Amino acid sequence: MxxxxxxxxxxxVEEIENYWTNQDYVNLLQLFNFPDANTIKPENLREMLFMAIADFEPNEAAEIVLAYKLSENLNEGQIAQISNDMLIDKVCEEYPEIDLHYHLYSVNQLLFKAYNGKFLNCKxxxxxxxxxxxxxxxxxxxxxxxxxxxxxxxxxxxxxxxxxxxxxxxxxxxxxxxxxxxxxxxxxxxxxxxxxxxxxxxxxxxxxxxxxxxxxxxxxxxx
Structure with missing residues (x-):
């Protein structure tokens, strides 16, 4: 042909538009122990999530977001390992299971923006x-x-x-x-x-x- x-x-681009939904932000806020997440206006959800994430150590936050998004694909040990590796490597480019790259990229970029650069910037x-x-x-x-x-x-x-x-x-x-x-x-x-x-x-x-x-x-x- x-x-x-x-x-x-x-x-x-540095993030994929509409990958994360408002409901994702609400769910993550709850996982980060943010009270009354359901009462936050949609336009403020992302900013409030970044504030909630900043209260945690970067690897702890990464573990929470990874578990939320990929617990059906990765076990606890793999999630813990990736949460540490993400701080020093572009895991979303290097991970051997390429079917996870899209999700790992979006997790990485959410954390990159929340921590203002502590995670590597992937594009x-x-x-x-x-x-x-x-x-x-x-x-x-x-x-x-x-x-x-x-x-x-x-x-x-x-x-x-x-x-x-x-x-x-x-x-x-x-x-x-x-x-x-x-x-x-x-x-x-x-x-x-x-x-x-x-x-x-x-x-x-x-x-x-x-x-x-x-x-x-x-x-x-x-x-």
């Missing part, structure tokens, strides 16, 4: 693009299709191209695409945005504003 891809805009990349089939493809545009099709527009030094060369260039299934691209949002038939870690794709690694992308899928995936 071949696609024409136009890169409309690529930006670097994400938001790409706004259009994609148009050149050979009549009309099925759903998936994360796998997007990543494979972007191969020709990304610098060869990019970590995705180096780690997943076969998946990007052949029919081999690219299952990791689901976790590398944190979000793929459809605006209309041809216009999309995706969000990923700056670790996976720095905006400066996008080397073409318009290019032809080729995506090879297995026969099962194409059906």
């Amino acid at each position: 071949k696609f024409n891809i136009i890169l409309n805009k690529a930006t670097t 994400a990349t938001v790409v706004d693009f259009s994609i148009t089939s050149l050979d009549g493809f009309e099925d759903e545009i998936t994360k796998e299709i997007v990543l494979k099709s972007f191969n020709n527009g990304i610098s060869d030094r990019n970590v995705i191209k180096r780690l997943f060369s076969d998946q990007m260039n052949t029919e081999e299934s690219f299952e990791q695409a689901e976790d590398i691209l944190w979000e793929l949002n459809k605006k209309d038939a041809h216009n999309f945005t995706f969000i990923t870690s700056e670790y996976w794709l720095d905006k400066d690694e996008l080397v073409a504003s318009e290019f032809e992308g080729e995506c090879q899928l297995t026969e099962d995936e194409e059906e």
